[in-house]
Each structure stands twice: as structure tokens, then as C-alpha cells.
Amino acid sequence: MRHIAVIGSGPAGYYTAEACQKTFGDAVRVDIVDRLPVPYGLIRTGVAPDHQSIKGVSRRYEAVALTENVRFVGNVSVGKDVSIEELRELYDAVVLATGAPLDRPLEIPGADLPGVVGSAAFVGWYNGHPDFAGLGPALHGPGAVVIGNGNVALDVARILSKTEAEFDGSDIVAHALTLLRASKIDTVTLLGRRGPHQIAMTPKELGELGHLTRAQPLVDASDFPPPEDDGLLEPGQRKSVTHLRDFAGREEDPAKSVRIIFDFFAMPVRIEGSGRAERVIVERTALDAAGNATGTGETYAIPASLVVSCIGYRTPPIEGIPYDDRAGRFANDEGRVLPGLYAVGWARRGPTGTIGTNRPDGFAIAEKIAADIGEGSGKAGRPALDSLLESRGVDVVTFRDWQKIEAAETAAAREGAPREKFTSIEEMLGARGT
Known part of the structure; x- marks a missing residue:
């Protein structure tokens, strides 16, 4: 079994998870970790609100998220709730899909x-x-x-x-x-x-x-x-x-x-x-x-x-991770950052390309992971992360929780609108009970 953690639930993160599914089949578990309680990254908060057709790609990500071997781990801040080093100890591969916010x-x-x-x-x-x-x-x-x-x-x-x-x-x-x-x-x-x-x-x-x-x-x-x-x-x-x-x-x-x-x-x-x-x-x-x-x-x-x-974006640096200041992204060799640590999407190449550009990027990273980790190293993966976050009192949001949040946003929409987004984390967390 291979255990892979993807940091960031935007297009690059979900395309990478989909690529890992196709590459490893049932012999993989992918956890997509995000700071916010809601998924999809720039699809939700970057694509213009009057460009709804572009946002439809989120249904593809939803199909990936609802499979048994991919999990959304929302409301978890990497660097605060769990460190990169801890994730590298728990997972065979950690993929930085943090975008350039x-x-x-x-x-x-x-x-x-x-x-x-x-x-x-x-x-x-x-x-x-x-x-x-x-x-x-x-x-x-x-x-x-x-x-x-x-x-x-x-x-x-x-x-x-x-x-x-x-x-x-x-x-x-x-x-x-x-x-x-x-x-x-x-x-x-x-x-x-x-x-x-x-x-x-x-x-x-x-x-x-x-x-x-x-x-x-x-x-x-x-x-x-x-x-x-x-x-x-x-x-x-x-x-x-x-x-x-x-x-x-x-x-x-x-x-x-x-x-x-x-x-x-x-x-x-x-x-x-x-x-x-x-x-x-x-x-x-x-x-x-x-x-x-x-x-x-x-x-x-x-x-x-x-x-x-509107002159461009940068990926936020993470302490201990090689960073290219000039390009505003993680320093990497075709996606490899450190042993067991990878970057994908804008975190790898800088803020260039379209949403669809992230799909071949995700498959390229999945191939590199496959070449590097083989059958996996017997790391603890998902259960160990759950235990660690529970011990620290982290209120983890699952994809099922997100579906409740989404249903509440849809119910609150003004006439003709697809949703009325919650704009605070407290509102989002509270909506899980509705």
C-alpha cells in the first residue's frame, strides 16, 4: 500500500489524486489536506463568479473525492496543526499543491x-x-x-x-x-x-x-x-x-x-x-x-x-522547504523537491497555464512518485494522521461535512444564484450541523 498526502485541494491537488488513483489502482490511499473547511481552491475563490461554466470542473473533483481511496482533510493548517516533516514521516510521498495565493x-x-x-x-x-x-x-x-x-x-x-x-x-x-x-x-x-x-x-x-x-x-x-x-x-x-x-x-x-x-x-x-x-x-x-x-x-x-x-502571484514559502525567490515557487527538479517531497501545479511551475494544465502535471508527478516509492515503505499514513490530529484537538472537516456546507450554501442562495457562500470559517464549521 502507498500512502500519499497532497497539501492543497485546488485543481492541482485533485488532478494529482486522480492521477495517483489511475497509476496505483486500489493500492493507494490519498489524503488531500487543506487549511480551509471547503475544497476546490481557486475554483471556488479565484475563478470569477460570473464564469460559472468554468466552475463546473469541480464535479470531476467531487467524483474523485467520493471514492474510497481519496479523502478530503479540511480545516487542517500545515505548519500549525501538523508539520511537513511529520507528514513526510507518515506518508510515502507528500505533494505540495498549495498554488500561488x-x-x-x-x-x-x-x-x-x-x-x-x-x-x-x-x-x-x-x-x-x-x-x-x-x-x-x-x-x-x-x-x-x-x-x-x-x-x-x-x-x-x-x-x-x-x-x-x-x-x-x-x-x-x-x-x-x-x-x-x-x-x-x-x-x-x-x-x-x-x-x-x-x-x-x-x-x-x-x-x-x-x-x-x-x-x-x-x-x-x-x-x-x-x-x-x-x-x-x-x-x-x-x-x-x-x-x-x-x-x-x-x-x-x-x-x-x-x-x-x-x-x-x-x-x-x-x-x-x-x-x-x-x-x-x-x-x-x-x-x-x-x-x-x-x-x-x-x-x-x-x-x-x-x-x-494584477501583476502576478507567488507561492508562500514553507520553512525548511527549498524556495526559488525569483520565480516565487518551490525550488524543484521537474517536480521533485526533496526525497519523498514533490510540488505540482503553480507551486511547481509558478502561476502559469490554465486549470486544465494541472491535469497532465498531476499525471507527471504520479509517474515520478511511482518510480521513487515502488510498492511503498510500510508507513502508517491515514490512521496515524488521524491519531495525531485528534491528540491536538484539530476539528477535521471531511468531504461529507463539506457536502452539508454546500447544501446550506445552496439553500441560502438569492433567486437565480447557485449558492451564497459562507465567508467565515466559523460559519462553515457551523453549517455541518444543518
Whole structure:
């Protein structure tokens, strides 16, 4: 029998568990350990609430979780309730699937002013993550600046710009919907250091901005290279640039009350304000021969009560585990970190790829585990972890408990919504009795 512990219950964790099932059959026991009482990681707290079709992949993870040889061990904090070293003593393999939940720091003056938040915090706020439910972002307006040119920046801009009716069918949490309903923001500026050809936005997400009820995307046509240069782009990138060219060709609609401005060749250099964010000072950039953005010395100010930094994520380091500071992930050799210790997903490769990218990643790690541990070493595994956690008074949440929490969230949903998420751990734990 092989005993495997997976730390983190997001896509990387569940795909790894599924891969271990297929690799070892009945001769494996996989425990998926998570700090929160609820599973699915970024499917629950990272995917935008108005992208419900993406969240449907959780049904695949549920099918894995309900098998006999995979178990969810929720409400267990690794490092506090149990250490990595203890897990390595109990299991043949320990897999770090912790994702990259920390914001890459915005290292400019004024980044610590009230009103400046990272995308992990802002996305966690509107998705009901317990760590960020009390964020209360500054929506008194009239301006918001979103720093970044990727899909997360698009999500933030879209959420800030939608009408309440456009959230029908989503699982945006009530506290976020209430604040957004009263928002005074009428201009959302997306800052990108480089130009339209260098964006990291995918066509589907970018195209959504062109169909919003009260908001219109605005792009300066002079920011584009000649149209024939679009042929040099990859197909997906070319489709995204086509959307941007379409936005640039539209007349500004005075009936639309919210503007989403794409400000290309724009680098934030500092954030100013009296005790809180009031404006972002931006330097105009130009591309050098290598395609890098360099400052031109020309600066200007953009009014902003809210600044959301969407410049990337980092995996939180764990004491004693080799860590790559530059890449913001665990140091590893194709997933191997230390003997018996592995990393998968964003914890292995950094915050790149889609949800589906984690599936082949999980199978690759399962193959390495199989090569390394053979038939297993007779370690105690699941029963020993249970005894250890019980001795420490840890209130473990099982997958059956999670199903009770999920049923309570579904029952509490507003009309048309799939659920109303609990936003505190205490609420989640209390819902097990309903």
C-alpha cells in the first residue's frame, strides 16, 4: 500500500489524486489536506463568479473525492496543526499543491496606502474567501486603476463595471454585491507597460467587455502597430488584438456611464494621496529593440480611489522547504523537491497555464512518485494522521461535512444564484450541523 498526502485541494491537488488513483489502482490511499473547511481552491475563490461554466470542473473533483481511496482533510493548517516533516514521516510521498495565493508585491512608492490592494485580496473579496471578506475596497470613485494586462485584470475591470442585473446567475457574495451596487466608480483604467501586441488576455474574456450593459471599452487606435503586423501573432493573440481593434474603432457611446480605458505604454511609478490613494502617477513608455518597455520621462496623473495590482502571484514559502525567490515557487527538479517531497501545479511551475494544465502535471508527478516509492515503505499514513490530529484537538472537516456546507450554501442562495457562500470559517464549521 502507498500512502500519499497532497497539501492543497485546488485543481492541482485533485488532478494529482486522480492521477495517483489511475497509476496505483486500489493500492493507494490519498489524503488531500487543506487549511480551509471547503475544497476546490481557486475554483471556488479565484475563478470569477460570473464564469460559472468554468466552475463546473469541480464535479470531476467531487467524483474523485467520493471514492474510497481519496479523502478530503479540511480545516487542517500545515505548519500549525501538523508539520511537513511529520507528514513526510507518515506518508510515502507528500505533494505540495498549495498554488500561488500571494500577490507579487507592487514595489512603487505609495503601494502601502489605503485603497491599494492586490488582485488576490480583491478577487478573494468578491469570491467570499474568509481571509478577504472584510476588505471593503474603496469604491467611492470616481476612478479605479487596474495595473496589469492579463485575464485577472480583465476580471477585476469587468466586475467593477457590471450592473447588478448582469450578476444574475453568478455566485458573487452578498457583501460584494452590496458594495458594488453603491459604487461611484465611472472610469476603470487598465495600465499596461507595453502595447496591444504584448497583452496576456485571452479572446473570450476580452470579448466580454464589448457586451456590457453600461460600460464601454476604449482603446486609442494610435497605440497599434500596422494591421499587417497582426499576422505575426499566434492565433489566440491575434483574436485578442482583433477585439482591441474593434474597440478602438467604435464611437464613444454617451449613454454608457462607465468607461473601461486601455492605457497602453503606461508604467505606474508612484501612488499619491493624503492618507489614502487619490491618484496614480504614470510614466509613458516605449518599446526598445528587444521588446522591453522603457520609460520616456513623460508623466501624468490618473485619479483613483481604488488601485488593484494584477501583476502576478507567488507561492508562500514553507520553512525548511527549498524556495526559488525569483520565480516565487518551490525550488524543484521537474517536480521533485526533496526525497519523498514533490510540488505540482503553480507551486511547481509558478502561476502559469490554465486549470486544465494541472491535469497532465498531476499525471507527471504520479509517474515520478511511482518510480521513487515502488510498492511503498510500510508507513502508517491515514490512521496515524488521524491519531495525531485528534491528540491536538484539530476539528477535521471531511468531504461529507463539506457536502452539508454546500447544501446550506445552496439553500441560502438569492433567486437565480447557485449558492451564497459562507465567508467565515466559523460559519462553515457551523453549517455541518444543518
